[in-house]
Amino acid sequence: MSTYVVVGAGLAGAATAWQLARRGHEVTVLERSTPANDQGSSHGSARIFRYGYPDAFYTRLVVDSRAEWDELERLAGERLISPTGSLDFGAERAPAVLAAVFEKVGVDHELLTAAEAAARWPRFSFGEGDAGVLWHPAAGVIDAEGAVLAMLRLARADGARVETGWPVASVERAGAGHRVVSSDGRTEEAEKVIVTAGGWLPDLLGDLALPGEFLAAFPPLQVMQENAYHFPYRDAEEPWPTFIHKNPTMLVYGLPGGRDAVLPDGRAGQKVAEYNGGRPIRSAAAQSGGIDPANRERIIAYVRQTLPGVVPEPYAETTCLFTNTPTEDFVIDGVDGITVASPCSGHGAKFAPLLGRIIAEAASGERAAPERFRVAHHLSAAGLPTE
Known part of the structure; x- marks a missing residue:
């Protein structure tokens, strides 16, 4: 050894x-x-566990990872992934491509029309057009x-x-x-x-x-200081799913916020962020912790248009770090x-x-x-x- x-x-x-x-x-x-x-x-306490990749290599890796999480939870005696299911939508997100990968790998899923998804999840606005909405129930939220x-x-x-x-x-x-x-x-x-x-x-x-x-x-490694916001739910109905939405101008993800930001009544809101929507910094040593006001306004406008089930006023906000390879x-x-x-x-x-x-x-x-x-x-x- x-x-x-x-x-x-x-x-x-x-x-x-x-x-x-x-x-x-x-x-x-x-x-x-x-x-x-x-x-x-x-x-x-809030990171997305999802299977949705356009590349079967990573989807298979998630399947293998889930088995490792199961063992970790068993040995630790605690739940570390809370099940929520996940939605993928937007033409640029290509739900049908993701569904084909799921079919190939063997991940349980449904490919719905926008109308079908809107009837099931009225707290979302899936937009015009019908690229489809992908639902996979095995997704969840990781307590990092x-x-x-x-x-x-x-x-x-x-x-x-x-x-x-x-x-x-x-x-x-x-x-x-x-x-x-x-x-x-x-x-x-x-x-x-x-x-x-x-x-x-x-x-x-x-x-x-x-x-x-x-x-x-x-x-080369590019470190991004990212911004994330928590929005209160309009009603107490839970759980909300996680989601990834890619439109022509931005990729947005959301998930139940867990312990990260708890409202006075004990509930958590929906955490929403733009993927790589922050600012590049030299390394973690250069982070300021300051929210980008332009990004905040962009996300509020997005929430107002796409997430009618939340109040479009963030009650908490934070920064985090992404370290990206090309x-x-x-x-x-x-x-x-x-x-x-x-x-x-x-x-x-x-x-x-x-x-x-x-x-x-x-x-x-x-x-x-x-x-x-x-x-x-x-x-x-x-x-x-x-x-």
Whole structure:
């Protein structure tokens, strides 16, 4: 068995630590703040779990991920995904294409006309035209913070150590292994290092003792400070489904807000946001936490037109971070005992326990990550030579 340092205690880091520890490895997690803190991408109680991808690769991955979530919930003794079902609509969202993928993979679904969907969900306005509305009942809402804490609890039970207030500044070679150095000079040594630093990765990547050719091939990462808003329901009828709507000008998603913003009567509203509708920043270190007023007005106008079942006045708002690759594919790759993982682009949360296994297996040499997540694939997708 090997010794590992895992950098970052968000969803990816917690999942990786759990999967390594349960395999008998010695694991230390180094978290710059606290697990699932609000300066990263894994905080709060509301992330969408959905199967809707136009690419069967990811839909199959969701099917595999659901099995891992089931096991995690069983071992943790708590529910981490609340079932809601999900709606996909808008011609640019191509519901019929998604339905064809569901048919191929075997995901339960219904492809409805806009009129049929409006009769079933009158709190939505599905617009004119009839590209169809896709419903799949197995979707739900992930408790991201709850999942992080559950996986770390299980990792600790298998011997893992979790250090908080430990901002990593660099990784150095140390004999046959590695030395991880904090910004205040503390050190941890391990045979292997796994970096799951989310939006902090752009600042850290060049200080990881990685070969120049690996760094040159690594896909560019764009960190976005995103905006999200919570709108009160007009009635107490629940649950609301999650949804994704793509129109000619924007892609909007929504979901029940969970604990993230609770009204005085104890109910939560609908969380609504525009995908990649925020502003690009250098890294997580540059985030301001300030809402973009133009984005707020754009979402309010959208809600007024499309979601008649909510009051078009947000009662809470927040920012979060997306770390995007150009293709929106994840990165899981490494060299010489250092593995870098960026399960990102705003859609990684639903895969967390499965990606933890994939990262753990790749780092240990048990099984390589899917080719799609390798640096060479990203280089090829960018149209550049891979050799």
